[in-house]
Amino acid sequence: MTSLPSVPQRDSLADVLERVLDKGVVIAGDIRINLLDIELLTIKIRLLVASVDTARRMGIDWWEHDPTLSVGQRDLAAENRALRTRIAELESAHQQEDDGG
C-alpha cells in the first residue's frame, strides 16, 4: 500500500472552524449568543467565497486574457498616458524639424 501524504500536524483553521462552529450537538445555553450570531459570522466568512477572486481561481478567467475584453479602467488610463507622452514626443520632434527647416 502506498502511504498517503502525511496529514499536517496542525489542522487548518478552515477545517476546525467548519466543524466547531457549524457542526455538533446544538444546545441552547443560558448565554444567548444566539446561533444566529454564529451563523452570521460564518455567512460573513462564506461571503468571501463569492468573489471575483474565486471565479479567477476556478479558472473562469478568460476575460483577463482576452485583449478585446480586458481593457479595464486602469489599462485605459495607462494607455492614455502612454499616448499623451508619445504625442508630446512627436510634437516636440516635429517642432524641432520645423525650427531646423
Place this chain on the structure above:
Amino acid sequence: MADTVVYLYALVRPGVVPDLSPLRGVSGTAVRLVRDDRLACLVSDVDEDEFGETALRTNLEDLRWLERAAREHDAVVAAAAREMCTAPLRFATVCRDDASVRARLHVLGPQAAAVLDRIDGCDEWGVKLYADPSSPVPVPAGGSVVDEHGATGSGTAYLMQRRRELADRAFAVEQDARAADDVFAVLAESAVAARRHRLQDPQLSGDQRPMLLNGAFLVRRGDADSFRALVHAVAYGRRSIAAVLTGPWAPYSFASTEQDP
C-alpha cells in the same frame, strides 16, 4: 474576581470516565464533568468577562480570538474522543451554572443516547478534493490558431479558437465535478455515514486550488486503514485531482441530534 459561567464541550456517557485532570480547556481552564443519570457533559468554569453574552458577541467577530478558542474547544473534544464515545457540542455553548447544565442533560438524555450509539467506535475523516491547476486543460487536436482556410490569426480563426478553449474548459470543469461525485459515492459506501460540506473559502484554508469536494465520513476505528487505502485508490489515482485526507476528528459532522441538516 469576575464571575464564572460554565462552558460546555461535549456529551459523553455517564459511566466510567477517564481522568480529566490533564486536560486544559478554553483559556487554559480545567475540564470537569457534570452528570445526569443518563448523560454527562465535559465543562469548564470560564470567566464571564470572556464568555458572557456581551464579551462573546465581540470576541466571535475577532478571528484571532475565535481561532484560539476554537482550537482549544477542539483539543478538549479530540482528547475526549480518543478515550471515550464523545458527541461534540457546538462551539460557545455556555450555561450559568451546573444546575442549568443538568437540566439540559435531563431533557436531552434520550436523543443524545441515540447520537452516542450512532457514533460509538467511529471517527470522522475529512476528504477534500482539489482540481490540480498544474494539469493542463485538454487541447483538442488541431487546436492551433489556424482555421479551415489556413488563415493564421484572422478574426474568424481567433474567435473559433476562443470558442474551442471555452468549450474545453467547460468540459474540464464538468469532468472534475463528476469525478468528485464519483469519489464521494465510493467513499460513502464504505463509511458508516457521509456528509458533503460546503466548499471552503480559500482565504481561510489558504489553499488556492479550486475545491471540488469537502466530504466528511464516519468510519469505524477498525476500518480506518482500509478507508485510507480506499481514499488513496479512488482519489489519488485520478489525473488532475489532488486529495487531502484529514483526521481522525471527533465525529462533529455526525453528532447532530436533528436528522439531515
